[in-house]
Amino acid sequence: MKIADLITWFEAWANPTWCESWDNCGWQVEPGVLQESARVLVCLTPTLAVMEEAIALNANLIFAHHPLIFSPPKSFRTGEPITEMVRLAFTHNIGIYTAHTNFDQVADGTADVLAQILELKDVAPIVPTQNGLGYGRVGLLAPFLTLQELLTVIQTRLTPPDLIFSPSVDLQKTISKVAVLGGSGASFISAVVKTGAQAYLTADCKFHQFQESRDRHLILIDAGHYATERPACDRLVQKFQSLNLDWVQLSTKDEDFRQFFQS
Incomplete structure (x- = not known):
């Protein structure tokens, strides 16, 4: 299945127009991958660690729950995480797509x-x-x-x-x-x-x-x-697997950004 067809299927189920006004659902970065066979890495949050994982696995689409971009950036500077994510996405031809409050519903x-x-x-x-x-x-x-x-x-x-x-x-x-x-x-x-x-x-x-x-x-x-949200990412992988994609996997580099001290 081509990436374009996968996104069409998904948006018929969870329309990005349903997202809240403060949200940013849909394409975050689309470097020209729509006609490629979908090799999808599903994650909760798109981070540099997930991008490096996608590069290593030869994925061409990061499908995330949390948006990479919540509000319009005022600049792109070397070393900033969003800048590096976008740079790597274009360098390695990896799309980043987000389903947030539309997927919640x-x-x-x-x-x-x-x-x-x-x-x-x-x-x-x-x-x-x-x-x-x-x-x-x-x-x-x-x-x-x-x-x-x-x-x-x-x-x-x-x-x-x-x-x-x-x-x-x-x-x-x-x-x-x-x-x-x-x-x-x-x-x-x-x-x-x-x-x-x-x-x-x-x-x-x-x-x-x-x-x-x-x-x-x-x-x-x-x-x-x-x-509370990671299990839905796993379920999304199962749904994508039923579509007989070329390849799909749940990220192993997704992070819980909190740690708890054990005394």
Whole structure:
């Protein structure tokens, strides 16, 4: 399959025009690869390490969730990461394509994959956008779990380096309804409360957002940005494999940009 055909297929599923006004979805760098047979390296974040991996693997497309360029650069200077990424992309004929908030909304996107990992039933978007799509997912646990069991499931299946949750006087509290949203989802707390969910799995939550959730009787669970979005990248590789591409692989150089000190 040619790269042009792959992008046409993808955009029919996750249209880049659905992305938020502050976002930058679609082509970041297109150095003239549209008619080449697709050799795709999928990653969460396009970094120099991922670019070097793509070069070593002879990939011609980096397909990323996070944009390389969020806002228009004012200059390109030697040694700056974005400049080097663009230079290497043109030097080695490697395209960089991003699917961000459009990919968040669709079936088998970032939130939907989290809901599947937790085996939620009767799933619906936290905030619907169009045609049954939307941001986040909320659904039922079957069977119900205690909070301690739910935290153990999240730790086991997502393997985050750290798991933070709201103060709870009872780890044996029964949890029946859970909301999930990969990446930075604290701004959706009010919408989650309206769904009646008892627990909310997301990432990048601040101190007072945990306080807000506690005060609103919502157990906020922060598993980290990387752990909550990386599984959807793996699912995307599986979808691409079903298209019989020339070659596709999940990056091994993707990074969680946080490290936790072990005493």
